[in-house]
Amino acid sequence: EAGVAQSPRYKIIEKRQSVAFWCNPISGHATLYWYQQILGQGPKLLIQFQNNGVVDDSQLPKDRFSAERLKGVDSTLKIQPAKLEDSAVYLCASSLTDGVMGYTFGSGTRLTVV
């Protein structure tokens, strides 16, 4: 079974620039999540999709972050404009509908804002 694919692996941008991350979940997984992991901290949920609908985006900084999941499969997370404090690893994960059997995480995208 193929895992959760993310790209790019690394990205360095200047503050105020924009950046986008891509995620392809495990086939058949209805639920997709984006987490932000700042160095030395645990991951924090940014947004959760169920198919192509948003379930929870309460911790997404909506003035600069946006995410979409077209056709209920792939997803993109965008930051515009980026701030220094956005430097983090952005992790995508997917699960079957109820999450009972656990998650599968991708390898993440490491973003550095300079």
Add this chain to the structure above:
Amino acid sequence: KQEVTQIPAALSVPEGENLVLNCSFTDSAIYNLQWFRQDPGKGLTSLLLIQSSQREQTSGRLNASLDKSSGRSTLYIAASQPGDSATYLCAVGAQKLVFGQGTRLTINP
């Protein structure tokens, strides 16, 4: 609001020792508790998942226990090996996971 705390933040032990990692949570009305492993520059790998009706799970040298009444979980690693060196994270929830900050474990040969 659920908060998850892991102690210690870092741990270094010689190879072969048995060790315990601790996780505490503030809201006992959890659904699942999971332990993950994270290697440097990598994503998270699920180690053990304990559903709220369960008290422990075992996989190989790993054993995780859950005590909802006290808001605690422990991850026991037997006969530690250098390959066990990683950051271990616990998380509570079913769909939305709330993570602790992790314990960075180093096993010295």
